[in-house]
Amino acid sequence: MTAIAELPPAVPPAAPNVNWRQIGRPLERTDSMGKAVGATRYAGDYTMANMLHVKVLRSTMASATLRRLDASKARALPGVACVLTAAELPDRLAPTDIPGQTGQERQKTDQQILVRERVRYFGEPLALIAAETRDIAEQAMALIEVELAPLAGVYDPVEALKPGAPIVQGENNVVAAQKIRKGDVAKGFAEADLVVENTFRTQFIEHAFLEPEVGLAWVDENGVINIRVSTQVIEHFRYVADSLGVPHNRVRIIGAMVGGGFGGKEDVTVEIYLALLARATGRPVRLEYTREDSLVGHGKRHPFVMTYRTGVTKDGRITAIEAKFIADAGAYVFLSPYVLLYAAVAAPGPYRVDNLFVDGQAVATNNMYTSAFRGFGGAQACIAYEQQMDEVAKALGMDRLEFRRRNYLRTGDKISTDVPIRSAVWTDRCVEQAWAALGEPTKASDPVRIGRGIAAYQQSYGRITWLHDTSEGWVGVEVDGTVIVRSGVTDIGAGQTSALAQIVAEVLGVTLADVAVYNSDSAVTPLAGTTTATRALYMTGNAIKLAAEAVRGRLVERAARQFSVAPDQVDMAASRVFVADHPETAMTFADLVKLCAAEGIHRSELAMFRAPFTDRLDPETGLGQVHPDYVYGAHAIEVAVDTETGEITVLKSIGAHDVGQAINPAAVEGQIEGGAAQGQGYALSEEMIYHEGRLMTPSFSEYLIPTAMDMPPVRSIILESRSGLGPFGAKGIGEPALTPVAPAIANAVADAIGVRIADLPITPEKVVNALRQLASRPLLSAES
Amino acid sequence: MSREKTIVLEVNGRRHRAAFPPHRTLLEALRELGHVDVKCGCEKGDCGACAVLLDGEAVDSCLTLAWTAEGRAITTIAGLGGATSPHPLQEAFARLGAAQCGYCTPGLIIASESLLRKTNNPDDDAIRLALSGNLCRCTGYTKVFEAVREVARGRAVGGTQ
Numbered sequence: 001m002t003a004i005a006e007l008p009p010a011v012p013p014a015a016p017n018v019n020w021r022q023i024g025r026p027l028e029r030t031d032s033m034g035k036a037v038g039a040t041r042y043a044g045d046y047t048m049a050n051m052l053h054v055k056v057l058r059s060t061m062a063s064a065t066l067r068r069l070d071a072s073k074a075r076a077l078p079g080v081a082c083v084l085t086a087a088e089l090p091d092r093l094a095p096t097d098i099p100g101q102t103g104q105e106r107q108k109t110d111q112q113i114l115v116r117e118r119v120r121y122f123g124e125p126l127a128l129i130a131a132e133t134r135d136i137a138e139q140a141m142a143l144i145e146v147e148l149a150p151l152a153g154v155y156d157p158v159e160a161l162k163p164g165a166p167i168v169q170g171e172n173n174v175v176a177a178q179k180i181r182k183g184d185v186a187k188g189f190a191e192a193d194l195v196v197e198n199t200f201r202t203q204f205i206e207h208a209f210l211e212p213e214v215g216l217a218w219v220d221e222n223g224v225i226n227i228r229v230s231t232q233v234i235e236h237f238r239y240v241a242d243s244l245g246v247p248h249n250r251v252r253i254i255g256a257m258v259g260g261g262f263g264g265k266e267d268v269t270v271e272i273y274l275a276l277l278a279r280a281t282g283r284p285v286r287l288e289y290t291r292e293d294s295l296v297g298h299g300k301r302h303p304f305v306m307t308y309r310t311g312v313t314k315d316g317r318i319t320a321i322e323a324k325f326i327a328d329a330g331a332y333v334f335l336s337p338y339v340l341l342y343a344a345v346a347a348p349g350p351y352r353v354d355n356l357f358v359d360g361q362a363v364a365t366n367n368m369y370t371s372a373f374r375g376f377g378g379a380q381a382c383i384a385y386e387q388q389m390d391e392v393a394k395a396l397g398m399d400r401l402e403f404r405r406r407n408y409l410r411t412g413d414k415i416s417t418d419v420p421i422r423s424a425v426w427t428d429r430c431v432e433q434a435w436a437a438l439g440e441p442t443k444a445s446d447p448v449r450i451g452r453g454i455a456a457y458q459q460s461y462g463r464i465t466w467l468h469d470t471s472e473g474w475v476g477v478e479v480d481g482t483v484i485v486r487s488g489v490t491d492i493g494a495g496q497t498s499a500l501a502q503i504v505a506e507v508l509g510v511t512l513a514d515v516a517v518y519n520s521d522s523a524v525t526p527l528a529g530t531t532t533a534t535r536a537l538y539m540t541g542n543a544i545k546l547a548a549e550a551v552r553g554r555l556v557e558r559a560a561r562q563f564s565v566a567p568d569q570v571d572m573a574a575s576r577v578f579v580a581d582h583p584e585t586a587m588t589f590a591d592l593v594k595l596c597a598a599e600g601i602h603r604s605e606l607a608m609f610r611a612p613f614t615d616r617l618d619p620e621t622g623l624g625q626v627h628p629d630y631v632y633g634a635h636a637i638e639v640a641v642d643t644e645t646g647e648i649t650v651l652k653s654i655g656a657h658d659v660g661q662a663i664n665p666a667a668v669e670g671q672i673e674g675g676a677a678q679g680q681g682y683a684l685s686e687e688m689i690y691h692e693g694r695l696m697t698p699s700f701s702e703y704l705i706p707t708a709m710d711m712p713p714v715r716s717i718i719l720e721s722r723s724g725l726g727p728f729g730a731k732g733i734g735e736p737a738l739t740p741v742a743p744a745i746a747n748a749v750a751d752a753i754g755v756r757i758a759d760l761p762i763t764p765e766k767v768v769n770a771l772r773q774l775a776s777r778p779l780l781s782a783e784s
Numbered sequence: 785m786s787r788e789k790t791i792v793l794e795v796n797g798r799r800h801r802a803a804f805p806p807h808r809t810l811l812e813a814l815r816e817l818g819h820v821d822v823k824c825g826c827e828k829g830d831c832g833a834c835a836v837l838l839d840g841e842a843v844d845s846c847l848t849l850a851w852t853a854e855g856r857a858i859t860t861i862a863g864l865g866g867a868t869s870p871h872p873l874q875e876a877f878a879r880l881g882a883a884q885c886g887y888c889t890p891g892l893i894i895a896s897e898s899l900l901r902k903t904n905n906p907d908d909d910a911i912r913l914a915l916s917g918n919l920c921r922c923t924g925y926t927k928v929f930e931a932v933r934e935v936a937r938g939r940a941v942g943g944t945q
């Protein structure tokens with residue numbers, strides 16, 4: 001059995017009478033006005049004198065041998081400074097594993113930086129061009145002579161598992177396997193009165209952040225390669241250094257406000273290309289992906305094939321679940337093993353399942369590689385388990401909510417991997433409140449039918465515990481009483497830096513305007529880890545809170561001496577320091593800071609927060625601790641389906657989530673609203689279509705994300721158990737906001753039309769075909 | 785480049801003289817001239833991130849050739865207001881949390897302003913339609929819609945525009 005890290009005991013729900021002054025208020029985020037007036041600078045807004053412009057030449061085939069690549073004409077073009085091909089690169093690879101901070105052993109999954117011999121996916125980079133202008137770089141691209149010889153490829157993960165299938169890389173196409181063996185499924189199925197089996201499929205989808213990948217790199221006077229880039233992870237400086245063969249302290253990554261991430265800027269994007277060219281040319285180099293580059297060039301969400309067998313008793317108790325997952329990993333491994341793990345852990349959903357069998361495989365194909373995307377495998381699993389819950393309820397003849405109620409996981413129960421959940425599990429409240437908020441059903445008449453759906457979920461926050469996650473942060477007080485925060489955290493638009501300011505303002509009793517946050521510079525700001533895995537608030541928020549509390553402690557101690565009271569009688573609020581019972585005994589925060597400065601009292605602190613550290617899972621059973629904790633909640637949907645055209649309109653969209661504690665409720669609503677939109681696209685309109693590996697949807701004309709015309713007003717219900725491991729009892733909301741949306745929509749559509757479309761996206765064409773098939777089966781249509 | 789032509793672009797009331805080739809888009813030209821508040825999202829007219837007002841009407845600057853903008857008033861997001869004196873739409877977007885990553889925000893506010901200059905007190909469908917050319921991946925449009933509606937109602941009541 002693996003070691004379980006010490007966790008705090010189960011926390012009782014919602015401590016009453018909390019008297020916070022900044023936390024929990026819907027303040028205007030510190031980054032809002034800059035964005036509204038166009039003053040915020042993104043990575044692509046920086047240029048340098050003498051800068052070169054970069055283009056990436058990509059493969060036009062998905063599986064091929066590179067016979068010949070001749071860049072001599074491109075190099076001879078006036079204005080071309082440098083063309084790099086695999087021949088010019090040192091014999092090094094690009095690490096593709098999850099970034100780490102604590103020297104944990106990594107997977108050996110490195111990728112070639114540029115194609116040397118074998119092309120494994122459509123768009124794999126062949127050459128890098130740096131030129132005086134973008135126009136010249138584009139002309140040079142066309143002058144590079146490329147001869148590709150097609151090779152048999154494999155484009156379906158199920159096909160890729162068959163004997164004789166083309167092998168993408170290595171010995172076979174299984175790039176990762178994950179199992180869970182909990183309890184006794186044979187016994188569980190024997191106890192069942194009914195066993196329901198269904199297979200659900202999800203598609204490739206795209207992050208579609210509005211800001212395409214972009215960066216600017218230069219080598220400074222000390223030989224340090226500086227890269228300013230749009231990224232969720234400035235700590236890729238280590239991987240960039242490894243791929244160039246330079247020490248880690250010779251690569252510096254500087255972020256900027258990120259124009260959307262969603263997991264799509266979690267892996268390395270343009271950094272290694274820029275570093276290579278900056279070093280090769282000795283000049284600043286800038287690379288901005290076009291939208292097509294972006295759609296072709298970064299990893300997608302894994303398509304999953306998910307087969308569920310669920311055993312239930314007549315009274316609606318789940319006795320066993322067997323889940324089998326096949327995920328399309330595409331041509332390179334990237335984060336597939338972890339995505340598969342998340343799916344396996346999520347397999348039973350927020351339900352107590354004592355007998356669980358999960359077998360998952362991530363399978364290589366010559367499709368685009370797949371990697372992180374908001375929800376990270378947990379979202380795909382939710383699409384299956386919540387549709388399955390509805391199907392089982394239907395088979396039992398039981399109300400969908402009642403069937404769920406009889407199986408909810410509760411605090412103290414053991415989750416899929418046989419460890420108890422310690423925090424509050426408010427699935428029941430979230431489901432009931434979201435469902436109730438749908439209100440009166442919308443009226444409709446033929447050919448339009450109305451349907452409703454619910455989906456609940458369990459989604460982790462914080463990284464996998466055997467990655468040994470840490471976060472550092474610094475808080476200091478200036479002599480005029482203003483406050484500075486330094487954190488490596490990247491801000492990808494969810495208010496990551498604003499939340500830090502709010503936490504520090506709470507602890508030090510100042511206002512949001514008194515706090516300045518400097519972030520996202522791997523050489524200067526304390527390393528905070530990644531903005532991924534719903535961990536930024538949990539990890540960085542805790543680190544900054546620890547630092548602020550240390551500073552507060554010293555300030556309060558000095559004030560106590562001044563007031564001749566015990567330190568626990570000193571309070572700080574509204575930029576004043578006072579005796580709690582005698583508020584007239586007071587001084588300004590700025591005067592106290594001046595006093596401390598004059599006496600040499602330390603006015604800053606560098607703190608580290610450490611997540612629980614565990615060993616890896618038991619490889620035989622897949623049991624043990626995987627994540628620090630989990631978020632629970634639900635999404636409710638009402639749709640109208642036109643049974644003649646197949647058109648689906650989402651009428652009501654309501655998310656109810658126990659976020660532990662909302663630091664800024666307006667920002668939490670923003671996440672829920674955005675998750676509702678992204679989940680709606682996942683359910684209804686979005687699909688990256690590959691034909692033999694070649695992308696058929698290379699623009700937003702083909703890849704359809706929801707517009708203002710498609711979205712209903714989203715309603716958010718925020719519940720606060722204050723039971724989380726984050727600051728002030730916070731859990732997280734970034735990924736959870738998305739996870740239940742698509743299955744809730746799928747369940748609503750099935751409710752409306754009486755037949756389930758088990759393959760996302762649910763397009764009008766699929767609706768019409770499903771209804772046509774239903775009509776051709778007279779016995780069934782009589783029932784529906 | 786011999787085919788370049790020197791043109792004058794009037795951006796936010798300021799005149800720039802610069803030479804551009806005929807295929808240079810207004811988006812590229814504006815950013816070259818330092819107006820990096822205009823964002824590049826797709827260069828195909830699909831996303832609306834690059835919207836500017838051209839003689840008061842929202843256009844995708846990526847679909848507008850720089851030469852054709854000569855002699856016309858170009859207004860970017862920074863031309864509507866700044867942090868110390870924000871335009872009512874900018875103030876409402878900031879206060880109501882309608883900007884998250886903020887990359888689509890300049891285009892959304894430009895599209896909203898274009899609507900409000902044409903339509904007094906637009907109804908909800910008109911607002912949705914006006915915003916439908918501007919993709920946003922973060923907000924779900926809920927708070928964007930609230931911000932635009934609030935400003936539209938305010939203008940209708942106040943009788944301005």
